[in-house]
Amino acid sequence: MxxxxxxxxxxxxxxxxxxxxxxxxxxxxARPETGDILAEARRDPELDGRLAVLAxxxxxxxxxxxxxxxxxxxxxxxxxxxxxxxxxxxxxxGRLPWEVTIDVGPPYTHVPHxxxxxxxxxxxxxxxxxxxDGIGDGDVPLRLLVDMSPDLVKLDASLSARPSAVRAMRxxxxxxGALVCVEGVETELHYAAVLSAGAxxxxxxxxxxxxxxxxxxxxxxxxxxxxxxxxxxGPSVREFVRPAALLPATASAGQVRALLTGAPDVxxxxxxxxxxxxxxxxxxxxxxxxxSGRYGHALYAxxxxxxxxxxxxxxxxxxxxxxxxDVVAVGGEDRTSDDVAVVDRYGRCxxxxxxxxxxRALSETRVEEAAGLNPLTRLxxxxxxxxxxxxxxxxxxxxxxxxxxVDHFKQVNDGAGFAAGDELIRSVxxxxxxAAAGTARVGHIGGDDxxxxxxxxxxxxxxxxxxxxxxxxxxWPVTLSLATVVCVPGSVADHRExxxxxxxxxxxxxxxxxxxxxxxxxxxxxxxxxRGTGPQAASTGYAVAEPGTG
Numbered sequence: 001m002x003x004x005x006x007x008x009x010x011x012x013x014x015x016x017x018x019x020x021x022x023x024x025x026x027x028x029x030a031r032p033e034t035g036d037i038l039a040e041a042r043r044d045p046e047l048d049g050r051l052a053v054l055a056x057x058x059x060x061x062x063x064x065x066x067x068x069x070x071x072x073x074x075x076x077x078x079x080x081x082x083x084x085x086x087x088x089x090x091x092x093x094g095r096l097p098w099e100v101t102i103d104v105g106p107p108y109t110h111v112p113h114x115x116x117x118x119x120x121x122x123x124x125x126x127x128x129x130x131x132x133d134g135i136g137d138g139d140v141p142l143r144l145l146v147d148m149s150p151d152l153v154k155l156d157a158s159l160s161a162r163p164s165a166v167r168a169m170r171x172x173x174x175x176x177g178a179l180v181c182v183e184g185v186e187t188e189l190h191y192a193a194v195l196s197a198g199a200x201x202x203x204x205x206x207x208x209x210x211x212x213x214x215x216x217x218x219x220x221x222x223x224x225x226x227x228x229x230x231x232x233x234g235p236s237v238r239e240f241v242r243p244a245a246l247l248p249a250t251a252s253a254g255q256v257r258a259l260l261t262g263a264p265d266v267x268x269x270x271x272x273x274x275x276x277x278x279x280x281x282x283x284x285x286x287x288x289x290x291x292s293g294r295y296g297h298a299l300y301a302x303x304x305x306x307x308x309x310x311x312x313x314x315x316x317x318x319x320x321x322x323x324x325x326d327v328v329a330v331g332g333e334d335r336t337s338d339d340v341a342v343v344d345r346y347g348r349c350x351x352x353x354x355x356x357x358x359x360r361a362l363s364e365t366r367v368e369e370a371a372g373l374n375p376l377t378r379l380x381x382x383x384x385x386x387x388x389x390x391x392x393x394x395x396x397x398x399x400x401x402x403x404x405x406v407d408h409f410k411q412v413n414d415g416a417g418f419a420a421g422d423e424l425i426r427s428v429x430x431x432x433x434x435a436a437a438g439t440a441r442v443g444h445i446g447g448d449d450x451x452x453x454x455x456x457x458x459x460x461x462x463x464x465x466x467x468x469x470x471x472x473x474x475x476w477p478v479t480l481s482l483a484t485v486v487c488v489p490g491s492v493a494d495h496r497e498x499x500x501x502x503x504x505x506x507x508x509x510x511x512x513x514x515x516x517x518x519x520x521x522x523x524x525x526x527x528x529x530x531r532g533t534g535p536q537a538a539s540t541g542y543a544v545a546e547p548g549t550g
Contacts, residue, residue, distance in 0.1 A: 131152040281339065483520075
């Protein structure tokens, strides 16, 4: 009589890195010919643990070198206290625990949270990476998600059509040090939405459907201009990590040659010690050139591959792309194409980054930034500022958006000439940029209009820098008008609502005489006049403060 294991098959679905377009790993999916074994596994922790072991062995049978994602129910971990048989199976199949990510899935209801957290800690101690799966449509409490501190958060397919939710989760994951993966991406519209929302990984039938054979070949749609979410503090290495080809430090040159010839896409091999710490880096071209010489195979085949390797170039998982370039710049020119090993806080290799990926991403970032600069002042345009407004709203931050312009600028331009007008605009832009400190951002949205995004406490020095200084264009005296709206969390939904709140404040500022500044709060009536004189503001219908306060 055949057991259920005789009819059980596994499928592999690629997890795609959206920054590089490469496969970052393979999720292993159980596919029974009959029955619902997953429903049984949800009720039976021992069965779920056996499925995880069988999944790893199935991957070993297919001889895939890619990192693996193994599904386990949260209740299984809490009940078993860990997965010792899985750790044993990983080692027996020649894999390293840090090449395996445990996708912890719902349901979480009625799961003892403390027991689950202790099991996660034990798995992490063994070297496994942790993913929180099914977020969005599952029942994981937010507090538990934070306490788990996963390496990866997988968002349910239902969120692929809700980019605001993806952006919010990206903000949380940045704080946790986790990557964001969106599942169920089926169309190019879904792809564009999750990419622009900040997701770093994705999977779905658009890239490749689940298949009985592991594949590293996926379809990734061409990017449209502006589709990539702007980097928040320089691109992070996490976004560009590719799977590393790892062999033990004792591997022979013959073993390295077999791996390289069997995997044409592998650019190099990292030799690691038993703890996964990089020991030597073997570059594909230089190694094969040495082996292909007249006596190369005879000389080296049975000798340690480390003799044909170089000291590895290493960066931490929290490094930026710029820090990787610094590491590459230190070595010789003949090693500029070497992979750079990425290590976790224990020094274990979690992947590699390629210089070409980083250069391409940094170049695209610079091109996009340059395209958005105003040609007169070289300041960012409205898209950069409004994009940052939306990010601060998603982050739940209080901020102030200000709109500055020159009073009667057309008359000034007509009287003093366009050259004098252009020089005035450049001067105002320079002063604003010099005064901007901390988190303040200055943008030139066209003509004589500037936007300033800042924290409320940064407003006073910024305003003083432009309003307490006499201005002139070609001998014509000039005054400036400034309007500010302060937005607290929940007061506005996006940059469009923010702009709508700012418009009447700008009108009120323009109605005042001399250099003027009006401050209001989103969602609240009235405004405060901090600069400017005259009775004009009284006719606007707003409740106003006494003028002249600074």
